[in-house]
């Protein structure tokens with residue numbers, strides 16, 4: 039159910055204040071320490087951020103897609119690493135269970151995820167299965183009332199903190215494609231499950247990715263998401279489909295922040311006896327950035343509203359992810375340019391955003407994968 | 423113990439305000455409004471008293487236009503139990519607000535009123551004191567600590583050059599200074615629940631209070647723009663200027 043305007047504004051206002059008063063001042067520190075301070079995580083819990091998308095019946099806020107995107111736009115105003123703290127509980131980590139889980143699974147897990155007491159990760163990617171997610175090799179072979187799981191998952195966000203993993207594994211080795219894959223909700227303490235050390239990354243320090251290894255892991259049969267094997271790939275694709283709008287909104291929030299930074303800088307910094315913002319070549323960079331960020335915002339809210347109205351927005355979601363992630367890359371590049379040498383120096387924080395936003399074109403489907411999804415759907419439509 | 427907390431809707435503290443061109447006041451068109459920051463501190467203090475089991479009910483009161491209801495909602499989201507909006511589109515001076523609050527105190531019989539020490543729009547710093555005088559209650563202004571026990575309030579006050587600790591008998595009016603506490607962010611679930619908490623609406627006429635202004639604003643102007651400073655070459659020059667131009671050292 040949609041919120042009334044007053045409540046929605048109050049919600050967004052509170053998040054805006056929290057982001058600007060509490061998170062923005064810590065951006066440098068978090069990047070330096072590669073860790074979001076524990077007291078900030080606690081404040082995020084108390085604020086209710088872990089439960090944005092989980093329905094009120096299970097202890098969350100139950101925001102609709104438009105509201106969630108508006109929140110994500112606010113969260114984008116600061117380092118993306120902060121959002122990652124609860125991002126997997128709101129999105130990819132929990133959504134498989136929310137969409138296709140059994141009622142008993144939801145009743146047990148969702149309240150724990152909504153409060154942030156437990157962290158959920160999403161484990162699809164493998165060393166040999168990235169964009170070609172349908173080729174996952176991790177196997178889960180039924181053995182009485184258990185599945186025996188073997189394989190390695192790679193680059194799994196929040197794996198070091200997760201208590202539970204949404205895992206896509208092959209339950210039927212005879213079916214090579216997507217149809218042999220099932221989705222599981224696997225507790226970390228399951229015997230045979232282990233997590234690797236966090237990888238060193240280009241940016242988004244403070245958010246961690248690790249391998250998750252299954253070595254004859256004895257996964258209870260009730261951990262299967264839903265009642266049927268062989269639909270796990272569909273579950274994963276639905277989860278990513280939905281997540282694209284949220285990620286697009288985060289991209290756009292970061293772009294808006296960078297536009298604010300570069301505009302202020304352009305108004306202050308003087309060369310040749312005048313503010314650099316008065317040079318039309320600088321104005322062109324500001325204007326192009328503003329135009330693109332505005333276009334992204336409009337696309338995202340349009341797609342989100344359509345999704346809330348029950349439409350299938352798979353293509354629109356990919357359009358948003360493709361445009362917004364590429365757009366924020368261009369905006370970050372211009373921000374470095376407007377700042378000149380200062381843009382390249384760590385103290386100003388612009389180069390940090392430049393590295394942070396590079397990820398958005400890669401995860402939850404690369405730009406090429408988005409293009410493929412859109413293009414294929416277009417051709418399918420004329421051929422049918 | 424009931425606690426009454428007046429909350430004022432003011433221009434958000436982040437807004438760069440502009441004086442109207444006719445110099446009659448500050449331009450409020452399309453300006454973001456929020457709860458007066460000192461009132462957030464008083465709401466926080468009242469809610470903490472309730473959480474500690476000292477207070478039983480926290481009532482947030484606002485005097486202002488219909489939109490002041492949003493300010494009350496913020497207080498409800500922070501943990502106040504219910505609200506009262508005294509609706510008026512007129513500008514109400516501190517004495518008017520104090521008189522309105524006196525009527526509400528009469529109707530609600532709280533043991534404690536916690537107000538902000540001042541509102542950041544007009545910086546009057548009068549309402550709490552006037553209310554205490556009208557009620558004949560004890561007052562403890564500029565509080566940086568508050569302890570309630572045995573029908574008394576022990577209050578540490580921020581005064582020039584230090585802290586003063588006083589004990590006042592209840593009922594009392596306390597005004598909150600900046601260091602009394604750090605107000606919480608209302609949690610998102612509580613923001614959603616606040617919608618269901620009751621807000622009573624009253625009018626000034628109903629309360630029978632005369633809020634006619636006693637003061638006339640002659641003119642509102644922007645502060646003079648700061649002039650650029652000068653760079654001095656040597657310490658000797660600096661000392662000379664401080665002595666002979668600024669006159670700050672003898």
Ligand SMILES: Cc1cc2nc3c(=O)[nH]c(=O)nc-3n(C[C@H](O)[C@H](O)[C@H](O)COP(=O)(O)OP(=O)(O)OC[C@H]3O[C@@H](n4cnc5c(N)ncnc54)[C@H](O)[C@@H]3O)c2cc1C
Pocket residue numbers: 159160161162163167168169170192193194195196239247397400401402403404405406407410
């Ligand atoms: C920081 C980070 C966090 C991540 N978090 C998670 C997570 O939580 N859970 C999870 O499961 N995964 C996660 N991933 C994995 C991420 O989703 C994959 O890295 C991504 O899907 C790309 O897969 P890949 O790295 O194997 O690249 P590849 O698939 O090998 O792609 C390499 C290049 O080839 C291109 N390419 C591939 N196929 C095609 C094609 N058909 N047509 C045209 N071009 C193509 C790609 O676009 C890319 O440019 C994360 C990755 C990173 C870096």
